[in-house]
Amino acid sequence: MSTTLISALERHFGLTTVNRGETYANAGRVVSWQVELDQKSMTAIVRGKKTYRQQIHFAWSGSGSLTQLYGHCSCPMGFNCKHVAAAILVAQSAHALPDATNTDPVTSMSLTKTLEHQPNPTTVKKTAHPLGSSRPPLDSALKVWLTQHPKQPATTSVVVDPNAYPPALKDRIRYVIQQERNRISIAPMKVSVRKDGTLSTSSHPRHYEFRNLRPESRARFVLPIDMRIFRLLSLSSRDYGMYRPTVPDDDEGQTLFRLVLESGRAHWEDASGLLLHPDSPRRGQFVWRHCGDTQQLMIKADTSTQDQEHAAQWLKALPLIPAWYLDTETGACGLLQTEYTAQEVRWLASAPPVPATQADQVLATMSQANIRLPRPNPVTQQWIKDIEPQPVLTLGAIKAREQRYELFRHYKVPFQGHEIAPMLRLSFDYDGHRTARHAADTITHHTTDGQVQLIARNPEAEAKHIETLNDLANELGFHPVDFYIDDADMAEFESSDLLLWPFNSTNPLSEMGGGLEALNFMEDSVPALKAKGWHIIVDPAWPCRVYEGSSNIRGGITQQEESWFSIGLQYEVDGQEFDLLPVLAKLVESIPEEAL
Numbered sequence: 001m002s003t004t005l006i007s008a009l010e011r012h013f014g015l016t017t018v019n020r021g022e023t024y025a026n027a028g029r030v031v032s033w034q035v036e037l038d039q040k041s042m043t044a045i046v047r048g049k050k051t052y053r054q055q056i057h058f059a060w061s062g063s064g065s066l067t068q069l070y071g072h073c074s075c076p077m078g079f080n081c082k083h084v085a086a087a088i089l090v091a092q093s094a095h096a097l098p099d100a101t102n103t104d105p106v107t108s109m110s111l112t113k114t115l116e117h118q119p120n121p122t123t124v125k126k127t128a129h130p131l132g133s134s135r136p137p138l139d140s141a142l143k144v145w146l147t148q149h150p151k152q153p154a155t156t157s158v159v160v161d162p163n164a165y166p167p168a169l170k171d172r173i174r175y176v177i178q179q180e181r182n183r184i185s186i187a188p189m190k191v192s193v194r195k196d197g198t199l200s201t202s203s204h205p206r207h208y209e210f211r212n213l214r215p216e217s218r219a220r221f222v223l224p225i226d227m228r229i230f231r232l233l234s235l236s237s238r239d240y241g242m243y244r245p246t247v248p249d250d251d252e253g254q255t256l257f258r259l260v261l262e263s264g265r266a267h268w269e270d271a272s273g274l275l276l277h278p279d280s281p282r283r284g285q286f287v288w289r290h291c292g293d294t295q296q297l298m299i300k301a302d303t304s305t306q307d308q309e310h311a312a313q314w315l316k317a318l319p320l321i322p323a324w325y326l327d328t329e330t331g332a333c334g335l336l337q338t339e340y341t342a343q344e345v346r347w348l349a350s351a352p353p354v355p356a357t358q359a360d361q362v363l364a365t366m367s368q369a370n371i372r373l374p375r376p377n378p379v380t381q382q383w384i385k386d387i388e389p390q391p392v393l394t395l396g397a398i399k400a401r402e403q404r405y406e407l408f409r410h411y412k413v414p415f416q417g418h419e420i421a422p423m424l425r426l427s428f429d430y431d432g433h434r435t436a437r438h439a440a441d442t443i444t445h446h447t448t449d450g451q452v453q454l455i456a457r458n459p460e461a462e463a464k465h466i467e468t469l470n471d472l473a474n475e476l477g478f479h480p481v482d483f484y485i486d487d488a489d490m491a492e493f494e495s496s497d498l499l500l501w502p503f504n505s506t507n508p509l510s511e512m513g514g515g516l517e518a519l520n521f522m523e524d525s526v527p528a529l530k531a532k533g534w535h536i537i538v539d540p541a542w543p544c545r546v547y548e549g550s551s552n553i554r555g556g557i558t559q560q561e562e563s564w565f566s567i568g569l570q571y572e573v574d575g576q577e578f579d580l581l582p583v584l585a586k587l588v589e590s591i592p593e594e595a596l
Contacts, residue, residue: 005092008066013080021085024048025093031216033087035096037141042096044087048075051217054087064098163225163263170200171221173208175229175266177276178244182319182350185244186233186260189271190221198272205271210234225263232256249321257320261333268331279332282325284315286338286348286374293452294353295376299325299336317349340373348373356452357381357442385456389428391465393529395522396539398423398481399491400501415491418505422518422543424473424498428462429535430455437466437496468532472525473498476517505543518544549573553580 009018024030024046031051033044044054052075059068071084091097165172176187188210192203199205210230218227232252236245247253260266261278268274284299299315315325315336323336323345338345354362359379366375400421426437433443433455443455473479478498481490488501500514508515523546526536538545552572569580 005066005088005097008069009085009088012066012069013085017080017082018085020082022089024082024086025089030086030090033091035091039096039098042087042091044083044091045216046073046083046086048083050075052083054084056084056087058097060098066098163223165221165223167195169221170194171219173221173223173226173265174205174271175260175263176269176271176273177260177266178269179319179350180244180246182346183246184257184318184320185246186236186256187244188226188230188233191271225259229256229259229263232259247320253320254322257324268326268328274328274331276326276331276333279327279334281335281337282315283337284325286317286340288354288374288376289314290377291353293356295356295359296353297348297351297374299338301325317345319346319349321346323349344373357454380451382451382453383456384431384453387430387455387458389430389458389461389465390533390535391469391529392427392429392434392535392537393469394425394427394537394539395526395542396423396425397421397541397543398493398497398499400484400488400499400503402502403487403489420505420541420543421488421490421503422478422500422514423493424469424478424521425494426466426469426496428457428465430457436494437462438494465534468529469498472528473521476500476521476525477514478517478521503543508544515544518542519546522546 006018009021013021029047031045031047033042035042039058039060041055041057044056046052046054052073054071054073056069056071058066061067069080069088071080071088072078073081073083075081075083088097170192172191172193174189174191176189178185178187188208189205190208191205192200194200210226211234213222213227213230215227222230232255233245235252236248236256247257258278261276264275264277266276268276282299282301284301286297287300288295289298289300297317299317301313301315303313316328317336318324318326318333321342323338323342324333325336326333336345340348354376356379359376362376363378366373397420399415399419401415401419427434428437430443435443435457443457478500481493481495481497481499484490484499484501488499490499493499500517502512503514503518504510504512507513508518522544530536553570554572555567555569558566558568567581569584571578571580
């Protein structure tokens with residue numbers, strides 16, 4: 001490095017800025033640079049906290065000394081900063097700028113030394129100039145061309161994959177692939193990972209906006225394969241949400257989908273979902289498969305060949321053209337070969353699950369429309385109407401607080417932990433099948449393939465149980481949530497819940513605290529309901545409980561000096577001790593003197 005240029009930079013920048021610029025230059029933070037042919041200006045891109053651009057102007061003396069320097073930068077400092085210094089130092093180290101000690105940095109002798117290290121070097125003979133040791137200056141265009149010769153990378157045994165993340169880099173791009181009706185969408189998500197590769201809980205995945213990204217200003221976590229994917233995504237149409245591009249029905253769409261799989265960062269349905277990867281083509285046929293209470297149209301794969309005898313039998317068809325399959329157990333994806341056309345495969349792949357109770361209707365509709373593609377299997381329905389419901393009462397809590405009416409608030413204040421209220425929730429059990437009070441009239445129970453049980457609910461019996469609960473709960477201040485809609489702000493409730501309000505969770509036994517009412521329901525109403533055959537569930541969120549274990553009361557008197565003595569009275573419950581003496585003292589103070 002030229003000491004003359006260093007001295008000139010120190011005059012214009014100061015020693016501290018030059019030292020920082022040299023650190024940036026040595027660290028490889030100068031992404032690119034270009035010196036104009038007249039060497040009076042240059043541009044550069046330097047990576048700092050962000051990526052910054054520099055526009056630098058020089059003035060040189062006849063001897064090659066730097067006389068004036070104006071360096072503009074897009075960083076917050078803006079002028080003659082460390083980024084400008086770094087760019088100049090890198091350009092000077094490549095002999096692209098004049099030097100007072102060497103006005104002609106690229107000479108025929110230096111070129112000869114370079115060529116000596118190349119295979120079959122061309123001999124350049126150094127001859128004396130007729131005017132003596134002085135030579136005419138090399139043409140500036142030749143000088144710049146010679147200095148921009150691409151350097152050969154150093155030989156190394158370690159091959160670095162440009163499309164693989166280094167372990168120390170925590171921010172990364174993941175691609176979430178979802179099925180949107182009859183389309184496949186791809187959403188780039190920025191995530192943060194731990195050392196073990198799992199997602200960090202401190203930073204939630206968020207959509208990464210790629211449309212205005214430029215290659216020279218991309219972040220470190222955007223790899224070359226991501227830039228290829230982003231270019232193809234920018235040409236794709238978007239779904240109804242206007243931010244998830246969908247895979248088009250052409251060669252570019254197939255290239256896009258394959259590139260996303262080859263990135264090794266494609267996940268099904270969410271950023272932590274099943275990891276997808278490309279696999280070989282598979283052949284199969286569409287079959288309606290029984291999945292609990294529904295039938296789902298899936299691909300029954302051909303496993304007759306030797307290389308696929310251990311492969312998965314059931315596959316999911318993806319609505320792409322040409323069609324692809326997805327193995328929902330391993331994440332393998334590949335081209336799908338069936339007897340149907342591409343448009344028919346897309347339509348079949350978009351079929352929603354068919355409930356067992358609606359299979360006959362779907363069959364009839366397809367028959368009337370003369371749809372000859374695979375149809376759901378017929379289902380035999382068995383009605384059961386003689387099951388009596390068992391009431392199931394859950395004692396829990398919902399989030400609740402005093403209703404606040406505030407203008408100009410654009411967000412809802414989160415509920416605090418103490419903002420709760422006791423809640424009663426009633427459901428009914430029909431032969432092991434529980435249904436909510438406000439659920440549909442029938443209960444579907446799938447028994448075997450092709451047969452379903454329909455359990456009819458008993459509205460008369462349920463109404464009697466509801467009336468019993470309302471009579472007990474209303475006496476203690478429990479009412480439907482709609483009753484408090486103007487008084488309380490509530491969350492996580494059902495329309496049929498009964499709520500105790502107001503309620504002071506920090507001091508429930510205070511006046512109007514609500515704790516006594518909740519305890520009375522536990523002590524009196526719950527045993528009465530159990531006696532009638534009700535099933536009671538006390539959720540951990542229920543704020544008031546009656547202790548039913550053993551307890552211990554301990555007291556003592558200790559003699560003190562001058563005829564004084566001290567009294568102690570403790571009540572131990574479940575390993576916790578409570579001092580009863582203050583309560584006893586208040587009780588004594590409340591006794592009238594005439595009664596003593």
